Amino acid sequence: MSKLFDLHDVAKRFTRGKETITIFEGLSLAIEEGDFVAIMGPSGSGKTTLLNLLGGVDQPSSGEIRFAGERIDSLSETGLAAWRAANVGFIFQFYNLMPMLSAERNVELPLLLTSLSRARRRQSVEAALKLVGLEDRARHLPKELSGGQQQRVAIARAVVSDPKLLLCDEPTGDLDRSTADEILKMLSLLNAEFGKTIVMVTHDPEAAKYAKRVLHLDKGRFVGEGGAA
Amino acid sequence: MNELFLVWSNLVRRRLRFALTLFAIFIAFLIFGVLGSLRAGLQSGINLTADNRLVTVNKINFTQPLPISYLNRIRAVEGVQVASHAAWFGGYVRDPRNVVVSFAIEPESYLQVYADDIVLEPAQQEAFLRNRQGLIAGEALATAQGWKIGDRIPVQSNIFTRNNGTTTWEMVVEGIFRGPEETSDTRRMYFHYDYMNESRTFGKDFTGLVVFNTADADQNERISREIDALFVNSSQETQTDTAKAFNKAFLAQFGNITLIITSVVSAAFFTILLIVGNTMMLAIRERTTEIAVLKTLGFRSARVFRMVLAESMFLSVIGGLLGTVVAYLFVTGMRKALAGVLPDLSLPPSVMLQALAIMVALGLVTGLVPAFAAMRLNIVTALGRN
Numbered sequence: 001m002s003k004l005f006d007l008h009d010v011a012k013r014f015t016r017g018k019e020t021i022t023i024f025e026g027l028s029l030a031i032e033e034g035d036f037v038a039i040m041g042p043s044g045s046g047k048t049t050l051l052n053l054l055g056g057v058d059q060p061s062s063g064e065i066r067f068a069g070e071r072i073d074s075l076s077e078t079g080l081a082a083w084r085a086a087n088v089g090f091i092f093q094f095y096n097l098m099p100m101l102s103a104e105r106n107v108e109l110p111l112l113l114t115s116l117s118r119a120r121r122r123q124s125v126e127a128a129l130k131l132v133g134l135e136d137r138a139r140h141l142p143k144e145l146s147g148g149q150q151q152r153v154a155i156a157r158a159v160v161s162d163p164k165l166l167l168c169d170e171p172t173g174d175l176d177r178s179t180a181d182e183i184l185k186m187l188s189l190l191n192a193e194f195g196k197t198i199v200m201v202t203h204d205p206e207a208a209k210y211a212k213r214v215l216h217l218d219k220g221r222f223v224g225e226g227g228a229a
Numbered sequence: 230m231n232e233l234f235l236v237w238s239n240l241v242r243r244r245l246r247f248a249l250t251l252f253a254i255f256i257a258f259l260i261f262g263v264l265g266s267l268r269a270g271l272q273s274g275i276n277l278t279a280d281n282r283l284v285t286v287n288k289i290n291f292t293q294p295l296p297i298s299y300l301n302r303i304r305a306v307e308g309v310q311v312a313s314h315a316a317w318f319g320g321y322v323r324d325p326r327n328v329v330v331s332f333a334i335e336p337e338s339y340l341q342v343y344a345d346d347i348v349l350e351p352a353q354q355e356a357f358l359r360n361r362q363g364l365i366a367g368e369a370l371a372t373a374q375g376w377k378i379g380d381r382i383p384v385q386s387n388i389f390t391r392n393n394g395t396t397t398w399e400m401v402v403e404g405i406f407r408g409p410e411e412t413s414d415t416r417r418m419y420f421h422y423d424y425m426n427e428s429r430t431f432g433k434d435f436t437g438l439v440v441f442n443t444a445d446a447d448q449n450e451r452i453s454r455e456i457d458a459l460f461v462n463s464s465q466e467t468q469t470d471t472a473k474a475f476n477k478a479f480l481a482q483f484g485n486i487t488l489i490i491t492s493v494v495s496a497a498f499f500t501i502l503l504i505v506g507n508t509m510m511l512a513i514r515e516r517t518t519e520i521a522v523l524k525t526l527g528f529r530s531a532r533v534f535r536m537v538l539a540e541s542m543f544l545s546v547i548g549g550l551l552g553t554v555v556a557y558l559f560v561t562g563m564r565k566a567l568a569g570v571l572p573d574l575s576l577p578p579s580v581m582l583q584a585l586a587i588m589v590a591l592g593l594v595t596g597l598v599p600a601f602a603a604m605r606l607n608i609v610t611a612l613g614r615n
Contacts, residue, residue, distance in 0.1 A: 078529050078530070081528065081529045090525050105234075109235075109523070110527065112235070
C-alpha cells in the first residue's frame with residue numbers, strides 16, 4: 001500500500017492574547033492508502049486539531065503535511081478548498097446537513113463544485129443514497145429523518161464525489177448504540193469494499209474497534225497505537 | 230439543483246421573516262415610486278410651460294398688485310410679442326367653500342398669450358369677447374359645477390366688494406374651453422377685468438400679474454432686465470421671470486416639495502437599510518455552521534461571498550420590483566382622478582431607473598457586510614462553536 005498521508009515534524013500553536021498555546025510539537029504520522037485509523041484521546045488532546053490539519057481546514061504552524069506525495073500545508077486557502085472538494089469527504093458528529101434542502105439535495109451539494117452535468121449528478125446522488133440505503137428518503141428534509149438516517153445522508157454526501165479520504169469527527173457521538181453500529185459498519189464497508197481511507201476521531205472504544213489502527217493522542221503526542229480488536 | 234436554487238432556499242427558509250422583510254422593501258419602493266411620480270408630475274407641469282412666456286409680478290410678492298398702466302409700458306419693450314394681464318378674484322359660487330379658481334383678464338390679449346393652452350370654439354370665443362359679463366370656464370370646472378353655455382352665474386369674491394355693497398358679479402357662461410391635452414387642468418374660469426374693475430370698491434386699476442410671450446426665448450433675460458429696470462425705485466417694483474420659474478416659485482409657497490419628498494423617501498430607505506441589513510446579518514449569524522460546512526466541502530470563500538450577496542440582492546430586487554410595479558399600477562389608476570391637479574401624473578422611466586439603481590445599491594449595501602463576514606468565516610472557529 002502507498003502512503004496517503006505523511007505528516008513530518010508538525011507543530012500547531014495558537015495565540016490567545018499574549019499567551020501561546022502549543023497543541024502539537026514535532027508530531028509525525030504516516031497513513032497508508034486504504035487504512036482505517038481511529039484517533040482516540042481525552043478532550044483537549046488535539047484529536048480534532050489533527051483531523052482539521054488532515055482535512056486541510058487548518059494549517060500547521062510548522063512542519064510538512066503531504067497527501068499522496070503533494071504538500072498541502074503550503075496551499076493557499078483557495079487551493080485547499082479545491083483540494084478538499086476533490087479528495088476529502090467529511091462526516092461530522094451532528095451531521096451538519098442543510099436544513100432547508102432535501103436529502104438528495106444535501107448529497108448533491110459537493111457535486112456543485114464539479115463540472116458534472118445535471119443528469120450525471122442525479123445518477124451519482126442516487127447511487128450514493130442507495131449505498132447508504134436511503135433511496136426512498138431522497139425527498140425528505142433532514143428534520144423528517146432520524147439521527148441515524150441523517151448521518152447516513154451525511155455519509156452519502158461525503159462519498160458522492162468519490163474522494164479517497166473520509167474524515168469522521170465523532171460520527172457516532174450523537175447516536176444510540178445500535179444506530180452507531182450501523183454507521184460504523186457502513187464506514188467499514190466503505191473502507192473494505194470501496195477502498196476509502198478513513199480517519200475517525202472518537203471517544204468511544206466500541207467505535208474504535210471498527211478501525212484497523214487506533215492511535216492514542218494525549219497532550220499533543222501519540223502515546224500508544226493498537227490494531228483492530 | 231444549482232447555486233441559484235441554494236441561494237433561493239436560504240432566502241425563503243424562514244418564510245415569515247422573508248415575507249416581512251420583503252414587505253418592508255416593497256413599501257419603501259411603493260413610496261418611492263408614488264412620490265417620485267408626484268414630483269415628476271409637478272415638474273412636468275412646469276416643464277410644459279412655453280419657454281418664451283414671461284411673467285411680471287410685484288417684487289415684494291406675487292400676491293401684491295401691479296398698476297394696470299404697467300401693461301402698456303411692458304408692451305413697448307422690444308421683443309415683447311403679445312402681453313396681457315390677470316388678477317386673482319378669489320371667487321366662489323353660493324357657498325364660500327365652493328371655491329372656483331377665477332381670474333379677471335383682458336380677454337383678447339390673454340387668449341392670444343394662451344392660444345395653445347386655452348382651446349375654445351371660435352363662436353364661443355367671439356361671444357365671450359363681445360359680452361362684458363361673459364365668462365369662460367374650463368371643461369372640468371363646468372362639469373363640476375353643472376354649468377352650461379348661457380347659464381347665469383352669480384360669482385362672489387372673497388376679496389372684493391362692489392359699489393352696490395354686494396360681493397356678487399353676475400356672469401354668463403359664454404364658452405367652455407379645453408386644455409391642449411386630455412389630461413390638462415381645466416378647473417378654472419376667466420372673465421372680463423373691466424367688468425370687475427369698474428365696480429369694485431378698492432384696488433381699482435391694479436392687476437395681479439402681467440404675462441407675455443417673447444419673440445425669441447433667447448431674449449428672455451434681456452427683456453426681463455429691461456422691464457424690471459423700467460420700474461426701479463417706483464412704489465411697485467417688479468420682478469420678471471419665465472413662467473416656468475414663476476410656477477416653480479408658486480409651488481414653493483407650499484414648501485419645498487422636492488425636499489419633502491426626498492426627506493420622506495430617504496427616511497423610508499434608511500429604515501429599510503437598517504431592517505434589511507439587520508435581517509441579513511442575523512440570517513448569516515444563524516447559519517455560521519452551515520457556511521463553515523459549505524467551505525469545508527470545498528466552496529471557495531469568493532463563492533460563499535457571492536452567494537450571500539446574491540441573497541440580499543434577490544431580496545432587494547424582488548421587493549423593489551414589486552413595489553415599483555404596484556406604484557406604477559397605483560399611479561396609472563390615480564391618473565384620471567388627479568388629472569385636474571397633476572395632468573401628467575405617471576411613473577416616468579427616470580424614476581424606474583432610479584428605483585432600479587436603488588435596488589442594486591440596497592442589495593449591495595445590506596449584503597456586503599454579511600457577505601464579507603461569511604467570506605472571512607474561519608471554518609475551525611465556526612465548527613468549534615458548534
